[in-house]
Amino acid sequence: MPWVTRGMRNRLLTSTWPKRDDAYFDGFPAAVTVGAAPTKSPATDDGVEAAVSGCPTQAITEGERGPQLDRGRCILCGHCIVAAPDVFAWQQGSAVARLEREALVVEQTPESNAALHVLRTTLAARARWLRRSVHIRHVDARSDGSDEWEVQALTNPVYDLHRLGIFFTASPRHADILGRRHRRRHGRDQRRADRPRIHLRARHRRPGRRGRLGAGVARHPVRVAARHPVGVGPGSPAAAPVPAGER
């Protein structure tokens, strides 16, 4: 009995994101941003050069329009921000996942609203077939252990993934999505689940059988956008620090 009242003691702890803004989501420095330096100077150029050569995962390259940061390789170590603080900075906000791996490369020109609209529409179209809930089967493919903590955190009362209709399942037969932790996804500390490389597999309903349970995976599962990533987050795949001689 005491546990019943204890459970109600602190009232509602759950975030109302995405319906409403969440201060932690909006304030968390989930990525590094690249901006144009206010004044071009030798000191800035030296700083950028130091950032390029000093990046432990070779995530920064010099592009035509200035330095480019590949967030897929970035491990958020912050070395570039120390080397060139007028070009690189922490970006507040956790909305850093992208639909395509290539979109994780950050240039100086920001994404336009039109591009964001296309992204959202495409994602919504792909997700529509999942109807009202999705079951994810998690597989650890050489994570460092912190990824599991963050994925498990999604079911804590603060995030409560279940209210969004997303569940984790123990059986691959019951899964809509396979979520694979890539071993190179280090060091990102996003508030939401990092979106892994997700392979979609629709469960094929056998004739005459309805419902999710028991449908299982037929001999020839229908693959929707077979093995096409539907969501990738920064750090997929990020390389481990590269010895300096090879930079």
Next chain:
Amino acid sequence: MTTDRSAHAHSTTIADVEAWRATLTRRLAAGERFAGMFGTAVAHGCRVTAVLAGPDGFDAVHALVIADVSGQLSYPALTPDVPSAFWYERAAHDLSGLVPLGHPRLDPLLLSVESGSDRPRPGGPAGPNPHAALRSTSPDGPVDVRGRGMFTLSLGPIRSGVFESIEYLLETPGEDIPHLNIRPHYKHRGVAKRFEGLDVHDGVLVAERVEGIASIAHALAFCHAAEGLAGTEVPPRPRLLRVVHAELERIANHLDVATRLAEAAGLAVAMSRFAWHKEAVMRLTSQLCGSRFGRSVVVPGGVSGAPRIAPDAAAQQLEVISRRIAADAALTMNTPSFLDRLRGTGILEPDHARVWGALGPVGRASGVSDDNRWTRPTDLYRELCRVVAPATADEGDVTARLRVRWAEIDSSVHLAVEALNAVGRAPGPLCVPVDLAEGSGFGLGWAEAPQDEALYALELHDGRIVRCFARSASLHNLVLFHEVFHGDVLTDFAFNEASFGLGYAGVAM
């Protein structure tokens, strides 16, 4: 201020491997503890290094194993006389190709490759990619208990739920578990080779990711080794900030254990509340440094930056969280349905714990009281730990391990609050230079991780890492998991596993 670390880390080389073995057995019989062993590829053979822990610090004892005419690197095994070398010799065989003659079970532990293929050989030049020779399917595991009705239940490597990959081979007649074997090699990550060629400022980034849930402890152990090599004295202010983050990490880890135990027992409200407290601690960590796991905080020479919120505000938040934890812990330890599952489950006998060198909360709950924050203090723990005592228990069961963790949460809160209150008036810059650009040498560093002791052996040549042995806390303790099933049934497995509180990434290097 004393440079405790460099004064207490020694390195000795004994040319003859037989003499090396005799020295080790003599010193261990005299009371020192076996802390780890690894191989480093050198010309014509392999240097084998054993690390011993004494009351004042650590000693590394090296010997050279010369390859014989067929290229084999064999030496007389330590395990028959030193049980706690059991897994280390298997790991050295997997990674360095050392062959311990007389080892009772030389099955793959960290790496499963086709027989005869190249080993990664840490310390040596990068050879052909050993991962090309990874076995795509594992052979059947060993079977140690035979009898009527016995079968082997393979739990993993892909676990049901959000867990790290590891395989447990449970030998059972159906209900209880007379024996189990553990195979962590599915998750081999090639960590040993990752360090090579990096300087210490990049090496600490790899160290943080050896065991992601104990990033601070691993970064501390690595930085202590580097600072010892450079002879750097870290000022008080960054030392205090290091203590704050290390203790916050400890609290989060212990809350994770409590959450998983409550989940295993079906106490949904307790599980949710402990998960909430853990989330609060991780958010506090991220408010202080921008990273929920404290990544990129501990750097060689100090810390990377000042706290991003005022220390006294952080201390107040921590005290609020601590009061909530204490209240929920008290209720949990008064819940009979919960305690019934824990009492007498997963007993690690004190004798076993001592012989195998159990560490951390697992060892302390079985009477092996060795906490580096008290025994071999670094980072101002000597001053801060005067008013709190290490937590110990004797029963060795899951309850005892949980009670040790509750006590450690209390002392961690106390240490972190003391450190936060002292940071404002502590002298010193946040980071001092660690000049190892041309540095060469061998150093040892350690820290008390939430799981147990994180120990790093670092060898540099011209400022670049030649070999970094990252002895994670979990690698040392997981071997004890074989010893805790005395009549426990399959449904007790979750409690035993949660009570160990280990990170398998730290095992599967």
